[in-house]
Amino acid sequence: MPGPFEEYDEDAGLVAKDAAGDNAAALSVSEISAALKRVVEDRFGFVRIRGELSGVKRAASGHLYLSLKDENARIDGVMWRGNAQRLGFQPEDGVEVIVTGKLTTYPGRSNYQVVIDRMEIAGEGALLALLAKTKARLEAEGLFDPARKRRLPFLPRVIGVVTSPTGAVIRDILHRLADRFPVHVLVWPVLVQGQGAAEQVAAAVRGFGALPSDGPTPRPDLVIVARGGGSIEDLWCFNEEVVVRAVADCPIPIISAVGHETDTTLIDFASDLRAPTPTAAAEIAVPVRxxxxxxxxxxxxxxxxxxxxxxxxxxxxxxxxxxRLPRPQALFSPHAQRLDQAAERLRRGLVDRTHLARGNYERVGGRLSLPLLSARLDRAQERLAGLARLHASLNPDAVLQRGYVRVTGAGGATLTSLAAAANEASLLLHFRDGELKVVPGDTPPAPSRARSAPKATPPEQGKLL
Known part of the structure; x- marks a missing residue:
């Protein structure tokens, strides 16, 4: 508010008034924002800006949002999905780039931004810086760990080659394989440079790894990723993260053969073996037949x-x-001599024994006569007949014909007493015309104390002989 001694401006008031002769009409915010947008887009319809990427973010829609900055200023930028998909590298914070596009304003925030149509890395130095940064990040994840590397098969039956089908590289590989050891080769044709090359190479590596072992297309035992020499920009697709991850995840051993001996790409660190040239890769893959x-x-x-x-x-x-052995004749001569002596003694002994036996026979034969031999034979027959009569009289079953019974136990022994029969579980009674098995009854009564009759003395048996 003015002080007590200040004068009020007659033109000032609470309500805005148009002054006479004033042709500057009041503009709305939208009108001034639109006017600024037209001025900026007309004046800066095509610009090339160099700066360092910051706050890189890819939205779910595929649009790329970022900022470009240097040591004194900062400008926002956006790259629509169609252009972002055609990028030849993966934008990251800290990478110095040169973008081509146009400036425009964003009325909703009262700021301006650059709509990027094209993005390039600002020189080879920036490219190498991006390469070093990507390598450090992937190495920290363990993708380049030597422990992940596998031994190559000694003699692969099928070799898969990921390369351009029209270049000299595939011809060199096929020719070298044919010279050393012809094998079945599957070529997966891809772009090896430019837009979309990284995606094709990654898809080829993953495609070989996904082939079934028993499918119609034979699964390679070894994969070679090859390309001829070129600048770092020409070989850049083999530094892309999508390719490096595909090589690291492939279940099949991989030989990287990109560029010349002095060229190095990131897949060289992720592969199982690096070959200095594609021809060298073919030499490593198979031995010489x-x-x-x-x-x-x-x-x-x-x-x-x-x-x-x-x-x-x-x-x-x-x-x-x-x-060193002695002669056989010397070995056997003493034995042969002793054998001859023994044979001679045996011959004489047999002759002497024959004469002695003949003499004994003549002496004994003179004392033998037919009546004597007959008498001896009669006595022997009489003795044999007496033994037969004795056997018949002593046979226990002979009395069965007269009504007697013979009792035997379970073991077959003849029982002659009541006590012996009572101890048996069963008895066998032998009759004249058969046998009868019986079981003893109650306990037999005690034997009587009456004097038993004296046993009859059997008559004296006469002599048989």
């Missing part, structure tokens, strides 16, 4: 020598020992 055949021949020769060597040594030792 002629060398293998020669080695097999040498091994076969060594095997035959190893088998024959013991036989040869044994033959030599046997020959040496045989030479």
């Amino acid at each position: 002629e060398d293998l055949a020669q080695q097999l021949a040498e091994l076969a020769l060594r095997k035959r020598r190893a088998v024959n060597r013991p036989l040869q040594l044994g033959r030599e030792r046997l020959q040496a020992r045989a030479e």
